[in-house]
Amino acid sequence: MLSIENIKVSYGKAMAIDGVSLKVEEGELVTLLGSNGAGKSTLLKTISGILKPHTGTIRFDDQDLHTMPPHQIVRLGIIQVPEGREVFPELSVLENLKMGAFTRKDSGVGKDLDFVFELFPRLKERRRQWAGTLSGGEAQMLAIARGILSAPKLFMLDEPSLGLAPVIRNDIFKVIRQIHQERGITILLVEQNAKLALGMSSRGYILENGKVGLEGKGADLINNEYVKKAYLGY
């Protein structure tokens, strides 16, 4: 579905991604692990078209993404939930969700709205409220819900558990698993929480200094000695 071949991305002279190749097949849940500055967010931004690679190709089905502007990439069904729960603070929760369905012309929006309100009853309670008044966890829920309303084919989540209380973090992970299994949405998940993320992933990649350090099945990576030491802390 998504296939990245040997891309290089840099911010000015600083090389952030130095030759990464990566694949996501339809129906997979793939985790991208790595420490701060490894290039995870840069990679997602490059897939979304916000950053452009110097060399290499990004293909989605039969389309070249690396030459496409961001708004067209979204129209292909590649939806990113950015890091730091970016919602539109001065739009109501419902308006935020409607913006999620911005590119859609089909009639399934109402049904999807019911679906996300079922996933996150809190959002239903607060649908008329300004999104800026939500708590951190609620805002993250809204960001994910808005993504679901975009009817993603490839759903990219950038550190959805960042800075959340453990209880809420578990809820978020539960929902991610649910949308992957029940709706069959392909997911590319960027996480620092290696154990939870790898535990539910089909496959994982570990980025180190802009390169792929390791790749493999989620279960294999959890049991890998190096991963245990460096990312799981035992």
Place this chain on the structure above:
Amino acid sequence: MSQDKYNKLWKALGIAVLFAIPLVISDRYFLHLMVMAGIFVMLTSSWNLLTGYAGQINLGHAAFYGIGAYTSALLVMKVGISPWIGLFMGGFVSAFFGLLLGIPSIRLSGPYLAITTIGFAEILRLVAMNWVELTRGSLGLYGIPPLTAIKLSPGFSIEFTSERNFYYVLLIAIFLTLFCFKRLVQSEFGITLKSMRDDEPGAESIGVDTTRYKLAVFTISAFFAGFAGALFAHYQRLVSPDTLSLGETFTILTMTMLGGLGTLAGPVVGAILLTFLSEGLRFVEDMVKLNVRMVIYGFLLIITILFMREGVVGLFSHYRRSGDTGQ
């Protein structure tokens, strides 16, 4: 439901009062102020759409106003078209310039865009100042024909030279303008504009082609500002380069901020309040022989920004932007 009925009743009553004002009060000076307030209502509302809703800081809005005024005046005087058509031509030419000013907004935002828009307005002001053969320079264009009288039957026609009749023209124009803006702001288009204001990359990341929306909102906003300018030209029957000045833009800005930026009612309230306040201050100025008007504008702006971000209408929870949006 009864709440809804009440609202409708209040609205109907308000409209009736607005139409009845010139019948009850015949003081020409008062009606003149109402007309000027009305022109500013159109102008501030159009600025508010661009800056309050879409977040595109335009400090050259007076340019659109001036373009509309000069276009209509010149076309009527030199080409001889009807002033009624001139109003729309003023709007369209201004909209074209709006589209042009929209182009830099694709890459510039915040203070950089603001400075660019100031430059845009200043260039046009200097053109109006120095192209003496066409605009008569700082003397301004005078003797602009009024809106042509409408003949209802032989011997009976409606003239538009009096403040009272012009007031009605303006009232209708304002209703149409506000109706358009209300529909725009509450539609998907409006939500999209607000999302762009809140977080531009965020809006792009969910598929908004921000370029298109920016150009569209600049064009629409400029159209209404130009239309207001053309109305002014045929009312005042004098246009000078002052209409394009930065001071004019700051009057628009102060009115909108005071009333409530990013709300529909805000510009209306602000424009009426400040029009009457500034006339009141004129008497004070005559007494103290000092230009206190701008001092007081500045003071009001600071108070608004410090203590009532949502302006006067924000004080009434019903019209608030925040909290329960009712959407």
